[in-house]
Amino acid sequence: MSDHDLPLPRRDLARRFEAVRRHTLTLTEPLSAEDQAAQSMPDASPAKWHQAHTSWFFEALLLRPHLPGYRPLDESFHFLFNSYYEGLGPRHPRPQRGLLTRPSLDEVRAYRRHVDSHIRQLIDSCTDAVWAAIAPTLELGLHHEQQHQELLLTDALHLLSCHPWRPALIDAPPAPIAAGTSEWLRHDGGLVEIGRDVHQRNAAETGFAFDNEGPRHRVWLEPFEIASRLVTCGDFLRFIDDGGYREPRWWLSDGWATVQQQGWKAPLYWVADGDDAGRADSADGSGSGSGSGSGSRWSVFGLHGLRPMDPAAPVMQLSFYEATAFAEWAGARLPSEPEWEAASALPGMAQLADQAWQWTRSAYHPYPGFRPLEGAASEYNGKFMVGQLVLRGGSLATPPGHTRPTYRNFFPPAARWQFTGLRLARDARPRTETPA
Known part of the structure; x- marks a missing residue:
């Protein structure tokens, strides 16, 4: 040893x-x-x-x-x-x-x-x-x-x-979110390494990792661009006001069917002024504000209770379906998980793990060469590698020190009671050459 x-x-x-x-x-x-x-x-x-x-x-x-x-x-x-x-x-x-x-x-x-x-x-x-x-x-x-x-x-x-009082879990005002401009950061792609060698500690990789984070392996990435910050509530409000929940062309087929079945009109915990039907009181947690959004003032229920929506705050409690619909509406897409991990080291990347988990476009599958832990712990991750989408980063509810760039969270695409948001990505624009 x-x-x-x-x-x-x-x-x-x-x-x-x-x-x-x-x-x-x-x-x-x-x-x-x-x-x-x-x-x-x-x-x-x-x-x-x-x-x-x-x-x-x-x-x-x-x-x-x-x-x-x-x-x-x-x-x-x-x-x-x-x-x-x-x-x-x-x-x-x-x-x-x-x-x-x-x-x-x-x-x-x-x-x-x-x-x-x-x-x-x-x-x-x-x-x-x-x-x-x-x-x-x-x-x-x-x-x-x-x-x-x-x-x-x-x-x-x-x-x-679900309670009519909507009581606060934390009896204090939330920390203010510093407004910042999101910029497109370029990654030139190429052959990159992602993941961890999780079955042994070595000098290059210290600290804990779950078995699903490995093994470390190489993937090829085409050049891409990724947003430096998360999509905000103000950004998402424009999607709502533009009829985002009423226009099927932005949605995946399963997502649009879910919107129709569950009556989604806004993110979970968004409540339009004068609308007390916004509690997440349905059996599957699908309830949302019933206001159209247009011309409405919104409040958002969170750990600090029901408070006026902060346009600068990252939008949260989004399903994968809502995240992909917004990205389509915005003329962008979600990053793949290899793109997200490779981009996490770029200068300028903000809000990586302290606000909201970020949906990726990657299915939760085993990495090449994956093997689970031995014994009873073998059931910890591997058997869930079907029907789930990967999220990266961390959230304001994640314990400090628990996350790392290789962390693979996962949920089914309709789940939206977690602190889940999104970061946009797109294929890289061609570089413009400076004339000689």
Whole structure:
């Protein structure tokens, strides 16, 4: 084993474990026990369930197989809080997680404390050989919990959007968005490398990566241009005012059918003044403001409650269908994920990972030579590589330090309750030569 293949030091990973676990509880502080038990749609999960499931992950993948004499707090939790790990047994149906009124929130918190104390015991007591085997799974569990921290926020936001009060999750004004002009940045294309060699640490690639981020490989790119900033609410309002949701020519066939079926007229959480039908109160989270947009003043519901739309803020809660329709209307397109990753290093690229996840035009497929993690963690990513589109970047709800340029997020094309937006791209214009 080389120095670069060694697991992270115990003390460092133990500190990270404490910090990540504590942050999950911090995120739930504004939520009542009732808030944390409710499920607003099948794709969302109660905050209580997120807290229990992230504990289940450490218990199922680390404590049960690696801590001698470990005794679960409650054997039934193994069934209740499994998400999709078929190899670890049956599970409670996802659409019915909101029916789990028991265990109580207090009992879930006790479950977290039980798991935490035994993870500390495992870290302190295991041999070096066991540590080398379990440290990658422990690190995976921390990044898994950070993913659920973002999901906890997006799911809670959807839940609160269904309430007539539209209560704020964060009782403070949002940070102002600095207005900036978006410019076209050129990438000359050619043979580029993307992805990570994720199955071993090496000197060139430090830090964590999920298995779906690798292996590193080469792709050929034609010259392209990409916007330096994200599409704003003001930009998207012009699309609405130009009849964007009424004109089928901008839309993919499936997208237009979804618009008609769901009655979309604006991004999720946009509410036209005087329109109280804008709550995301449909079973699939498809509700939106019913105003036409033209001549209307809009408000947007977010983590800070319902506030007047900021034209300079990046537009969010967009489906892939809406993103592609806007790009078509704007005479542009979405970037492919190799284009996005290659462009992420360009000088002038702004709002890469701190505002909204950015839809790409790439299907979520395995990279050449992809192989999943071993054991139960093999189900983490690979089995979802069908029917999904890749998003790149990060969002204002993503925990700090969780993202990187190779990160591959993914959702089905109609999903729009996440902090998802877009960045435009286009084929490069021919260079103009200066006369001699």
